[in-house]
Amino acid sequence: MRYGHGVEAVRAAEGELMARVPEGALMQRAAAGLAAACGDVLGRVYGARVVVLAGSGSNGGDALFAGARLAKRGAAVTAVLLASDRTHEGGLAALLAAGGRAVHPADGPAVITRAHLVLDGITGIGGKGGLRPAAVSLAEAAYEARAAIVAVDLPSGVDADTGEVRGAAVRADVTVTFGTYKPGLLIDPAAGLAGALRLVDIGLDPYLGAAELEALQHADVAALLPDPTGESDKYARGVVGIAAGSQRYPGAAVLAVSGALRAGAGAVRYVGPGGEAVLARHPETLVSTGSPHEAGRVQAWVVGPGLGDTPQARTTVGEVLDSDVPVLVDADGLRMLDPERVRGRTAPTLLTPHAGEAAALLGWDRADVEARRLEAVRTLAARFGATVLLKGSTTLVADPRDGTPVRVNPTGTAWLATAGSGDVLSGLTGSLLAARLDPRDAASVGAYLHGLSARLAEGPLSALDVADTIPAAWRNVRS
Numbered sequence: 252m253r254y255g256h257g258v259e260a261v262r263a264a265e266g267e268l269m270a271r272v273p274e275g276a277l278m279q280r281a282a283a284g285l286a287a288a289c290g291d292v293l294g295r296v297y298g299a300r301v302v303v304l305a306g307s308g309s310n311g312g313d314a315l316f317a318g319a320r321l322a323k324r325g326a327a328v329t330a331v332l333l334a335s336d337r338t339h340e341g342g343l344a345a346l347l348a349a350g351g352r353a354v355h356p357a358d359g360p361a362v363i364t365r366a367h368l369v370l371d372g373i374t375g376i377g378g379k380g381g382l383r384p385a386a387v388s389l390a391e392a393a394y395e396a397r398a399a400i401v402a403v404d405l406p407s408g409v410d411a412d413t414g415e416v417r418g419a420a421v422r423a424d425v426t427v428t429f430g431t432y433k434p435g436l437l438i439d440p441a442a443g444l445a446g447a448l449r450l451v452d453i454g455l456d457p458y459l460g461a462a463e464l465e466a467l468q469h470a471d472v473a474a475l476l477p478d479p480t481g482e483s484d485k486y487a488r489g490v491v492g493i494a495a496g497s498q499r500y501p502g503a504a505v506l507a508v509s510g511a512l513r514a515g516a517g518a519v520r521y522v523g524p525g526g527e528a529v530l531a532r533h534p535e536t537l538v539s540t541g542s543p544h545e546a547g548r549v550q551a552w553v554v555g556p557g558l559g560d561t562p563q564a565r566t567t568v569g570e571v572l573d574s575d576v577p578v579l580v581d582a583d584g585l586r587m588l589d590p591e592r593v594r595g596r597t598a599p600t601l602l603t604p605h606a607g608e609a610a611a612l613l614g615w616d617r618a619d620v621e622a623r624r625l626e627a628v629r630t631l632a633a634r635f636g637a638t639v640l641l642k643g644s645t646t647l648v649a650d651p652r653d654g655t656p657v658r659v660n661p662t663g664t665a666w667l668a669t670a671g672s673g674d675v676l677s678g679l680t681g682s683l684l685a686a687r688l689d690p691r692d693a694a695s696v697g698a699y700l701h702g703l704s705a706r707l708a709e710g711p712l713s714a715l716d717v718a719d720t721i722p723a724a725w726r727n728v729r730s
């Protein structure tokens with residue numbers, strides 16, 4: 252598991268730790284890890300041209316001390332001092348003593364043009380808002396120079412706590428972060444600017460407290476996958492009910508059923524007008540044309556994909572919500588939700604909106620959901636008393652229980668932005684709910700397998716390709 256902590260928790264932990272170690276020790280640990288990462292990026296440090304963009308705080312201090320270490324190993328290091336009257340004194344002194352030099356920002360672009368590596372030490376967790384104009388032109392010069400850009404702790408200009416990007420920000424190839432992942436490194440749009448992440452242990456762990464965010468890794472998913480045992484029968488493995496599709500969108504039914512079958516459901520019961528299309532593709536499906544309560548026993552329901560917005564669809568959603576098993580509501584089903592009705596359910600509910608659907612549920616603009624994903628998903632979970640999986644470039648899963656970390660899915664790929672892939676996710680996740688995973692686990696394992704399937708499919712893919720690759724993703728997690 253990867254854990255993320257916000258600025259307040261990091262500052263508190265730093266305070267505790269600093270009281271126990273010699274002054275400056277943490278910054279030296281950070282700088283040593285940073286210099287080692289720069290060495291890996293450069294391949295050969297001796298003779299490399301390195302530029303340090305040094306802001307006024309400790310982030311600049313980390314970068315300057317790392318620059319000093321690289322200078323000692325034979326790199327030609329130039330610091331561009333963004334606030335020359337407030338530069339970290341010890342860091343600058345160390346760099347100059349190691350043979351580095353310092354220049355004014357106006358001279359920055361000329362040295363950046365020739366650099367092999369640019370260290371972004373403008374702001375870290377103390378940054379407020381986007382980059383200021385002097386820094387913007389340096390960040391642009393670094394980007395144009397095609398130098399490798401290594402961000403110190405965070406790409407400067409992004410919001411460490413939320414992943415928001417409110418102005419200009421550095422676009423890094425690698426971010427070397429200290430002690431723990433900050434939310435802004437894991438959540439888009441900021442995460443998209445961080446490049447590859449590298450965590451340097453500076454000894455904060457014992458003082459960090461409960462995580463705010465979690466990202467599952469292969470081993471975590473492997474431990475949660477519901478593999479059948481010798482005693483399993485189809486009921487023990489989980490029967491999932493799918494109420495999806497319409498005359499107009501029978502394909503949504505096929506895709507949701509595909510997702511469920513590929514994710515190990517013991518059986519899939521389908522209700523709705525798409526039965527013929529479902530059977531043509533998946534003859535093993537138990538199809539009925541009546542209403543959900545006539546379909547027979549299921550361990551979880553998926554309702555909503557391609558359902559349309561008709562009185563019949565509303566009745567279907569209402570009946571499913573009346574059931575006493577976990578329910579996943581997606582797509583059209585989300586338009587028919589009353590928070591009180593969801594809150595009053597006896598079994599868990601999982602909502603899986605994309606940004607547009609989340610915006611409609613919240614009464615926000617879609618762009619605001621995309622900019623403030625963490626706030627959006629938490630607000631929805633609290634309002635509905637439900638687990639919420641917010642889809643998109645970073646899929647987030649929030650639980651209504653207080654203090655439960657939000658899960659961030661690390662496996663997505665933009666190739667998933669293809670019609671119908673969300674329907675596959677709903678069936679896949681419904682199958683995990685039917686296998687009795689806790690809704691938060693079902694949602695985060697579902698998103699993980701879904702993203703991994705798309706990655707394994709490599710390149711352009713259709714939603715059915717995603718479904719067909721789920722077993723390979725399952726094996727990949729197991730291997």
Ligand SMILES: NC(=O)C1=CN([C@@H]2O[C@H](COP(=O)(O)OP(=O)(O)OC[C@H]3O[C@@H](n4cnc5c(N)ncnc54)[C@H](O)[C@@H]3O)[C@@H](O)[C@H]2O)[C@@H](O)CC1
Nearest residue numbers: 277278281307308309310374375376377378379381404429
């Ligand atoms: N002090 C220590 O021993 C350690 C410090 N670390 C580093 O210290 C950083 C936090 O340091 P600070 O609290 O000094 O804060 P930062 O260095 O992140 O930034 C604060 C400084 O930047 C200025 N600033 C804020 N927003 C700005 C903007 N948009 N444009 C330009 N300047 C802006 C502020 O005026 C302030 O001087 C961490 O991110 C990390 O890099 C630790 O990770 C390692 C241990």
Ligand SMILES: Nc1ncnc2c1ncn2[C@@H]1O[C@H](COP(=O)(O)OP(=O)(O)O)[C@@H](O)[C@H]1O
Nearest residue numbers: 642643644663664665667668670671672673674
């Ligand atoms: N830029 C992106 N990067 C990664 N995943 C994405 C991106 N855009 C969309 N996705 C994923 O693709 C799927 C699309 O689902 P959805 O929006 O419901 O589409 P549909 O209704 O066509 O099935 C979701 O799993 C979502 O997380």
Ligand SMILES: [K+]
Nearest residue numbers: 371374403407
């Ligand atoms: K930085």
